[in-house]
C-alpha cells in the first residue's frame with residue numbers, strides 16, 4: 001500500500017494527473033453545490049451527455065485530439081442542449097425534467113452514432129475517443145492537466161467573487177430580481193460555469209458519469225453543515241478526494257476507467273456522510289433521539305417517584 | 315434625506331395606471347389604476363385568486379404586464395428600486411437552504427452593497443438590531459428550516475426592514491401567524507408609518523381591516539374601489555368584491571364582516 005503510494009508520487013506523469021483530477025474534483029464540487037441547491041441536478045447530466053456529439057464534431061473538424069478543442073465542442077453542444085430544453089418547456093406543455101430527459105438521450109444517441117462512425121474510420125481507431133465514455137485520466141498529457149487547472153481556478157474564483165449573488169439567486173430569485181440583480185445574466189453565467197466544469201471533466205471521468213462529480217459531493221456536503229460557505233468547502237474537499245482516488249486507482253492497472261472509480265469514491269463519501277455526519281446524519285439523529293427519550297424517561301420517573309413518596313423537594 | 319424625494323416632492327409613492335396582467339390568454343388583473351397616498355398603511359383586499367399577488371408582482375416587474383404603467387415616487391420602478399421593499403409569500407423559497415436567520419436578513423442589504431462586496435460588520439449589526447426589533451434575536455444563528463412559520467415570516471419582515479425602503483409591499487404577512495406575532499407586526503407597521511413610509515399589505519382578515527389600515531384597495535380582477543377605509547370599506551363595496559361569497563353578520567348592533 002505504502003509502496004504503491006510512493007510509486008504514485010515518484011512518477012512525475014502520474015503526479016500531474018493526480019493533481020489535475022484533484023483540482024477538477026475541487027472545482028466541480030464547489031460549482032456543483034449551487035446546481036444542487038437550485039434543484040437542477042439533472043441539468044448537469046444533460047450537459048454531460050450532450051457534450052458527446054460536441055466532442056465528436058470537434059474531433060472530426062480538427063482531426064486531432066485536443067482537450068481545449070473538445071472543451072469548446074462540449075461547451076457549444078451543452079448550450080445547444082440547454083436551448084432545446086428551454087424551447088421545449090416554453091412552447092409545449094412538457095415539464096423541464098421530461099424535456100431534459102428527452103434532450104439528454106437524443107444528444108447522447110447522436111453522439112454514440114458519431115463515435116461509432118469515428119471508431120470505424122481510419123484515423124479514428126487510434127483516437128481513443130471511446131475513452132470519453134467512461135474517462136481515462138491516465139491518457140492525459142501535461143497540456144490537458146494545465147487546461148484542467150485553469151478551469152478549476154476559474155470555477156473557484158467565480159464562486160468566490162460571485163458568492164453573494166449566486167447564493168441569492170439560488171435561495172430567492174424573486175427577491176434577487178427585486179433588488180435589481182440581473183438574475184437572467186447570473187443564471188446564464190452559472191450555467192456556463194457548470195458546462196465548463198462538465199466539459200473539462202469529460203476526459204478524466206467520462207460523459208456518462210461526470211455529472212456525479214457535480215452533484216454527489218454537494219449532496220454529501222449538505223449533511224455536514226447548515227452554512228453555505230462551509231458546504232462549498234466540504235463539497236470541494238469531497239470532490240477533490242473523489243477525483244484523486246479515481247486517478248490513483250485507475251493508474252494501478254491498464255483498463256480501469258477513471259470515471260467509475262471516481263464515482264464510487266464520491267458515493268462512498270456520500271454514504272458515510274448520510275450515516276455518520278454530526279447533526280444531520282442518521283446515526284447522530286438516532287443517538288440524539290435516544291438520549292432525549294432516556295432523559296425524558298428519567299425526569300418523568302423521578303417525577304413519578306416523588307409523587308409516589310407523597311413529597312416534593314420543595 | 316433622499317435626493318429623489320427632493321426632486322419630486324409631491325410625487326405619490328405609487329401610481330398605477332391601467333395595468334393589465336395575463337398569464338395565459340385570460341387577464342387575471344384587468345385595467346387597474348390607483349394612487350397611494352404617502353405615509354399610510356394600505357390593505358389590498360379581495361377573494362382568493364382575485365389577482366392580489368399578481369398585482370404586486372406586476373408592480374415590481376416580477377411578472378410582465380401586457381398594458382399599463384407604474385410610477386414610484388414619480389419615476390420608473392427601475393430607477394426607484396432601492397426605495398422599495400418586498401415581503402413575498404412565505405412559500406416562495408426553499409426553507410431547507412443552508413443559511414441562518416441572520417444571513418437571510420443581511421440579504422436585505424445586498425442591493426446597497428453592490429457587486430462582489432461582502433456584507434461586513436456594519437451590515438451584521440444592522441441585521442442583528444432588526445432581528446431584535448421583530449423579536450427574533452435569539453434565533454439569529456438558527457438554520458431557517460428550524461423556525462416555525464410565524465418566525466420565518468418575522469425573518470422575511472426583518473429582511474425587508476433592513477432594506478430601509480420608503481415603500482413596502484407585503485404579501486399576506488399575517489398568514490398563519492398567532493395573535494402575538496400579528497400584534498408585533500402591526501406595531502412595526504405603525505413605526506414605519508410614523509416614519510413617513512407607505513406600506514401596501516395583502517390582507518385576508520376582514521375583521522381587522524378597520525383597526526389596522528387607513529386606506530383600502532378592493533380587488534377582484536378589476537379594481538372595485540380604492541380610498542380611505544371609512545368611505546371605502548363598506549358592506550356594499552365588499553359585496554361587490556366578494557360576490558355571494560361574503561356573509562354579513564350583524565351582532566350587537568355593530569356590523570361584522572366575515573370573508574369566506
Ligand SMILES: Nc1ncnc2c1ncn2[C@@H]1O[C@H](COP(=O)(O)OP(=O)(O)OP(=O)(O)O)[C@@H](O)[C@H]1O
Nearest residue numbers: 337338342360361362363364365366367368369516
Ligand atoms: N404562474 C401562474 N401561471 C398561471 N396562472 C397563474 C399563475 N399565478 C397565478 N395564476 C392565476 O392568476 C389568478 C390570480 O392569482 P393570484 O395569485 O394573483 O391571486 P391572489 O389574489 O393572490 O390569491 P390568494 O388570495 O389565494 O393568494 C388566479 O386565477 C391564478 O390561478
Ligand SMILES: [Mg+2]
Nearest residue numbers: 366367368403
Ligand atoms: Mg396571493
